[in-house]
Amino acid sequence: MNKPAATTRKPHVRRVYWNEPEMGPWEKFYLFEIVRGLSITGGVFLRNMWKWCTGRKGAVTAYYPEEIRADYAKGNRGKHVLTQRPDGQPQCVACNMCATVCPAQCIEIDAAFDPTDAAHPKYPSRFEIDYSRCIFCGMCVEACPEDAIRMVKEVPNLPGNNRRSMWIKKDELLNWQPARDVAKPYPVAGGDQSLAKGHSK
Numbered sequence: 163m164n165k166p167a168a169t170t171r172k173p174h175v176r177r178v179y180w181n182e183p184e185m186g187p188w189e190k191f192y193l194f195e196i197v198r199g200l201s202i203t204g205g206v207f208l209r210n211m212w213k214w215c216t217g218r219k220g221a222v223t224a225y226y227p228e229e230i231r232a233d234y235a236k237g238n239r240g241k242h243v244l245t246q247r248p249d250g251q252p253q254c255v256a257c258n259m260c261a262t263v264c265p266a267q268c269i270e271i272d273a274a275f276d277p278t279d280a281a282h283p284k285y286p287s288r289f290e291i292d293y294s295r296c297i298f299c300g301m302c303v304e305a306c307p308e309d310a311i312r313m314v315k316e317v318p319n320l321p322g323n324n325r326r327s328m329w330i331k332k333d334e335l336l337n338w339q340p341a342r343d344v345a346k347p348y349p350v351a352g353g354d355q356s357l358a359k360g361h362s363k
């Protein structure tokens with residue numbers, strides 16, 4: 163039987179970038195650079211500590227959760243809002259697309275059936291988001307065919323002493339910052355298929 167031909171591997175040549183750093187003799191000695199780095203870090207630490215000890219604000223950080231920043235960008239993906247129909251019911255039709263696409267698998271929905279509402283027979287009896295796992299990617303918003311879930315710039319109040327408190331439930335998602343799809347007319351609940359003219363905000 164013939165032996166397979168031995169493969170020859172090219173020696174690895176390290177790529178040279180245009181901005182390769184060049185170290186001088188002091189940097190090559192390392193000890194001086196270590197002392198210089200520690201002195202910069204220590205100086206910033208001591209300056210901030212002095213400001214903090216004398217009642218002034220030190221580092222440019224927000225002391226969360228006591229301080230909540232007011233300057234989040236308009237497009238910040240903060241907390242979710244479930245939008246409402248004109249009658250206050252959720253626009254959500256419990257299709258589960260948001261829960262399916264969610265990479266963190268942190269949306270849980272129980273679908274229910276309302277035979278008295280021919281226009282929207284399927285609705286979420288439970289809609290919860292686990293903020294201990296949400297990565298604020300916004301894919302749930304992108305996936306929703308009903309504009310039933312949005313994200314607003316305000317952030318959820320997450321600090322708590324257990325993970326269960328980080329589950330946000332349907333009522334809070336619906337009512338903490340009520341929003342509607344103003345562009346879309348919705349059929350009135352109760353089987354009347356005529357469009358709810360004049361109900362949109």
Ligand code: SF4
Pocket residue numbers: 260263264265266267268269291295296297298299300301302303
């Ligand atoms: S923002 Fe991303 S991780 Fe959070 S619930 Fe939506 S899809 Fe899931």
Ligand code: SF4
Pocket residue numbers: 253254255256257258259260261271305306307308309310311
């Ligand atoms: S929020 Fe949107 S995507 Fe999620 S279940 Fe409701 S209708 Fe479907």
